[in-house]
Amino acid sequence: MKKYLVIFTVMITLFFSGCTNRKDDPTIRIAEQFGLAYAPLQIMKEKKILERINPKAKVQWLKLGNTAAIREAVLSGDLDIGFMGIPPFLIARDKGMPWKIATGLSSAPLGLVVPSGKYTSLRDFGEHAKIALPQPGSIQHILLAMACEREEGNPALLDRHLLSLKHPDGMNALLSGAVEGHFTSPPYLFLESDLDDFEILISGEKAMGEPFTFIVGGVTEEFYGDNPVLYNDFLKAVRQSINFISENKNETLDILSEVYSMEKDKLHDLLYRPEMDFGTSVKGLEPFISFMHRNGYLDQELSQESVLF
Amino acid sequence: MKIRFLLWPAAFILFWQLLYLLEIFPPLVFPSIWEILRQTGADLASGELIKGTLYSLLVIFAAFIPSLIGGFLMAFLSVKFSFSERITETAAALAHPLPGIALLPILILWTGLGIHIIVLIVIHSVLWPFYINIRSGFKDVPRLWLDFGKNNSLNGREEFLYILLPAAFPSIFAGVKIGWARAWRAVISAEMIFGTIGSAGGLGWFIYNKRIFMDTPGMYGGVFFLMLIGLVVETFLFRKIEKRTAIRWGGTHVSS
Amino acid sequence: MSHLKVENLSFSYPVGDGRHIVLEKLDLSADKGDFISILGPSGCGKSTLLRLLSGFLRPEEGQVTLNGSILSSPFPEGQMIFQDTNQLLPWLSVENNILFPRFRSLLGSAEKKLSENDRLLLETIMDKTGLLSFRHHFSAQLSGGLKQRVSLARAIFAQPQILFLDEPFVSLDAPSRYELQNLLLNLWKKGGWTVFFVTHDISEALILSDKMLLFTGDGKGPLLITNFLESPRDPHSEQFRKEKLRLYSLIDSL
Numbered sequence: 001m002k003k004y005l006v007i008f009t010v011m012i013t014l015f016f017s018g019c020t021n022r023k024d025d026p027t028i029r030i031a032e033q034f035g036l037a038y039a040p041l042q043i044m045k046e047k048k049i050l051e052r053i054n055p056k057a058k059v060q061w062l063k064l065g066n067t068a069a070i071r072e073a074v075l076s077g078d079l080d081i082g083f084m085g086i087p088p089f090l091i092a093r094d095k096g097m098p099w100k101i102a103t104g105l106s107s108a109p110l111g112l113v114v115p116s117g118k119y120t121s122l123r124d125f126g127e128h129a130k131i132a133l134p135q136p137g138s139i140q141h142i143l144l145a146m147a148c149e150r151e152e153g154n155p156a157l158l159d160r161h162l163l164s165l166k167h168p169d170g171m172n173a174l175l176s177g178a179v180e181g182h183f184t185s186p187p188y189l190f191l192e193s194d195l196d197d198f199e200i201l202i203s204g205e206k207a208m209g210e211p212f213t214f215i216v217g218g219v220t221e222e223f224y225g226d227n228p229v230l231y232n233d234f235l236k237a238v239r240q241s242i243n244f245i246s247e248n249k250n251e252t253l254d255i256l257s258e259v260y261s262m263e264k265d266k267l268h269d270l271l272y273r274p275e276m277d278f279g280t281s282v283k284g285l286e287p288f289i290s291f292m293h294r295n296g297y298l299d300q301e302l303s304q305e306s307v308l309f
Numbered sequence: 310m311k312i313r314f315l316l317w318p319a320a321f322i323l324f325w326q327l328l329y330l331l332e333i334f335p336p337l338v339f340p341s342i343w344e345i346l347r348q349t350g351a352d353l354a355s356g357e358l359i360k361g362t363l364y365s366l367l368v369i370f371a372a373f374i375p376s377l378i379g380g381f382l383m384a385f386l387s388v389k390f391s392f393s394e395r396i397t398e399t400a401a402a403l404a405h406p407l408p409g410i411a412l413l414p415i416l417i418l419w420t421g422l423g424i425h426i427i428v429l430i431v432i433h434s435v436l437w438p439f440y441i442n443i444r445s446g447f448k449d450v451p452r453l454w455l456d457f458g459k460n461n462s463l464n465g466r467e468e469f470l471y472i473l474l475p476a477a478f479p480s481i482f483a484g485v486k487i488g489w490a491r492a493w494r495a496v497i498s499a500e501m502i503f504g505t506i507g508s509a510g511g512l513g514w515f516i517y518n519k520r521i522f523m524d525t526p527g528m529y530g531g532v533f534f535l536m537l538i539g540l541v542v543e544t545f546l547f548r549k550i551e552k553r554t555a556i557r558w559g560g561t562h563v564s565s
Numbered sequence: 566m567s568h569l570k571v572e573n574l575s576f577s578y579p580v581g582d583g584r585h586i587v588l589e590k591l592d593l594s595a596d597k598g599d600f601i602s603i604l605g606p607s608g609c610g611k612s613t614l615l616r617l618l619s620g621f622l623r624p625e626e627g628q629v630t631l632n633g634s635i636l637s638s639p640f641p642e643g644q645m646i647f648q649d650t651n652q653l654l655p656w657l658s659v660e661n662n663i664l665f666p667r668f669r670s671l672l673g674s675a676e677k678k679l680s681e682n683d684r685l686l687l688e689t690i691m692d693k694t695g696l697l698s699f700r701h702h703f704s705a706q707l708s709g710g711l712k713q714r715v716s717l718a719r720a721i722f723a724q725p726q727i728l729f730l731d732e733p734f735v736s737l738d739a740p741s742r743y744e745l746q747n748l749l750l751n752l753w754k755k756g757g758w759t760v761f762f763v764t765h766d767i768s769e770a771l772i773l774s775d776k777m778l779l780f781t782g783d784g785k786g787p788l789l790i791t792n793f794l795e796s797p798r799d800p801h802s803e804q805f806r807k808e809k810l811r812l813y814s815l816i817d818s819l
Contacts, residue, residue, distance in 0.1 A: 067521075068520050068521055068523075071523065072338055075335045075337050075338045076334060076335065076338055077335070088521075091521075091522055091523055092523055095337065095523040095524075096337060097337055097523070130422050132422075135517075135521055136504075136518060136521055136522070137521050137522055162505065163422060163503070163504070163505055164502075164503065164504040164505070165502075165503060166502070169413065169414060169417065169503075172414055172417060172418065173417050173422055176417065176418050177421075178417050178418070178421045178422040179422060297522075451651065453647055453649055453651060453652045454652070454654060456621065456639075456645065456647070457645075457652060457654075459621070459638070459639045460619075460639045460640075460641065460643075460644065460645050460666075461641045461665070461666040461669075461723065462638075462639070462640065462641055463669070467669065467670070471665075471669050471670075472654070475654070475656045476654075476656075478656070554656070557703055557705070558655035558656050558703060558704075558705055559655060559703070559704070559705025559706075
């Protein structure tokens with residue numbers, strides 16, 4: 001019995017250690033994500049932009065469910081680069097995850113969508129009104145709390161009303177009247193606020209008081225140290241992908257309409273709105289850090305250097 | 310029995326700690342047993358873990374009662390009337406394999422948002438195993454025992470109370486056991502998808518939050534606590550009941 | 566005194582397009598205290614007749630009367646004992662199984678509420694059937710022979726007028742079978758019940774019964790044969806063997 005346990009342990013150990021062995025070829029593993037704000041990644045993958053910059057690089061794309069799964073994959077060594085909103089990135093960094101922001105990817109309008117003409121301020125939500133947003137600690141959650149602090153002086157004002165729902169479920173809930181508000185991002189923000197019956201009560205930018213980057217790319221310190229060339233090639237690829245979107249609209253729409261299975265006209269309307277701003281700069285880091293630290297989401301007041309490469 | 314009961318958890322803890330010491334996984338995703346214990350202790354002391362567990366238990370309880378009643382009614386009707394059997398059998402065949410989570414959008418559309426959604430999902434996941442087991446329990450009662458009842462002029466009520474119910478008990482009890490496991494699965498996964506941020510939440514929400522805020526030791530603590538509940542209920546409740554009933558009666562429904 | 570009477574009884578069941586006739590215009594009467602075997606090869610309708618006599622089946626034509634009133638359903642005064650050894654209720658102890666027919670609503674507290682007479686009756690029956698030390702056992706813990714003993718005790722405690730036994734000992738090994746046959750005979754001699762005993766074993770019928778209803782399979786219905794062998798009947802005696810051969814030839818000749 002004991003003998004078997006030992007053998008079993010050894011086997012499991014070998015099995016797991018086999019998984020994490022590094023290979024000689026420079027490999028880069030990136031999480032593939034859906035959503036308008038991640039469009040440059042899709043272009044980079046489909047057009048093989050990184051492979052063209054660095055023909056020796058082995059590029060692997062992984063599909064993962066959500067932010068938490070991406071962070072865990074990065075931690076377990078299965079992923080080198082993960083893209084997400086600034087707050088979930090900071091939460092991980094704060095807990096000691098050895099990674100930093102390598103690049104921004106996109107800025108996009110976020111906001112709280114409510115039924116038209118019903119609300120004029122955040123105080124107006126009734127006792128039983130519910131507001132849907134993706135998950136606690138998400139950029140949507142933090143921005144709403146910021147809005148509550150800025151407008152009403154109490155970041156926890158709406159906490160009792162918050163309901164965690166995925167974007168599509170949240171949109172259904174809003175349209176069916178099950179919730180009174182949905183704090184969301186494109187394309188759902190566009191789809192909802194385009195309807196006459198709904199309007200944006202407060203935008204993310206207003207909540208924060210300044211423009212901010214929506215999606216950033218985090219890279220492990222290990223990858224940064226081990227593969228300086230590939231790291232720079234990757235940044236170059238991000239920039240080229242962003243340029244590709246603005247320069248080759250037609251091909252971009254061909255690629256993305258296929259991937260998102262969406263009509264080209266509709267996609268064109270959503271992707272090329274002026275508010276959708278793809279770019280590598282990272283804005284709004286400081287206000288996020290200080291707000292999240294002040295409200296207990298972060299244990300430490302992280303410095304810029306500890307967060308950015 | 311007592312020793313075996315402790316052996317597996319002990320082996321598991323040793324194995325966990327060994328993996329931790331080998332540093333195969335980064336400690337941020339694979340913390341040591343002591344960190345897990347410390348964080349679990351803190352979550353117990355703050356009442357967060359207990360509250361979440363009680364909350365989930367309350368949801369399960371709220372779902373069990375109507376499910377048992379519904380399962381009994383449906384089984385009873387389908388044993389009595391063949392047209393009702395056709396309806397419930399079709400409903401069970403269609404609905405049983407459907408994961409409760411798949412119903413979430415429809416439930417929100419029809420009933421609005423609230424804690425009742427999770428209760429409904431749990432009801433969905435336990436009602437069908439209840440019904441199927443209760444029905445087969447009733448249907449499988451040997452004719453011999455019913456004949457014995459007829460021989461002694463039992464009326465309908467007596468036949469139900471003194472023959473059908475005890476005869477079907479092992480099967481009904483197996484249904485309750487399946488229901489209990491399914492209920493936990495449903496409540497945990499529903500809470501992870503659909504949670505209320507500001508107010509109270511169950512154990513699933515607790516685990517989900519720990520994961521989102523990367524409190525990994527706390528997350529494992531929640532998972533282990535969940536397993537502990539399962540182990541305790543299985544060992545100290547289900548096994549005991551089975552020893553007094555199905556096993557003593559030489560029943561055929563001991564497993565599952 | 567004839568108390569169970571069968572008049573003009575017919576019964577058949579559907580087979581394909583037609584019907585298989587099991588009984589046609591059978592007349593029969595049993596006196597109190599008769600021990601009647603229903604004898605014949607398997608599938609000839611022995612059990613059907615027993616179910617008709619005990620009210621589990623309704624006749625197509627004719628009627629069965631008990632003390633003058635027509636039978637339409639099973640009745641506690643006629644206790645059935647089945648061939649299957651699983652007829653005990655497995656969730657009840659031996660004692661509670663025996664108490665069930667008369668005290669089912671009191672089980673658990675029956676001990677306190679039993680009258681002195683019933684308590685005495687229970688003890689006597691358990692003693693006579695050799696079950697005293699198995700009082701708190703469950704049927705899953707009992708051998709086949711013991712289970713049938715409990716079934717017998719249960720039927721007797723119900724204070725019946727008639728016992729209907731459907732090959733009750735057929736699944737037992739030879740020694741237990743012999744033991745139980747003797748037990749049944751002894752109990753019957755004191756209890757005085759009318760007994761209908763289905764069997765396909767000629768020896769068993771000869772040992773136990775005074776009258777035999779012999780199904781011959783020719784469609785004419787059973788023959789009533791009186792057993793003149795004196796009891797106690799020794800299966801190894803010359804007379805017994807002769808009688809057995811005679812019955813065999815009756816079946817074979819048809």
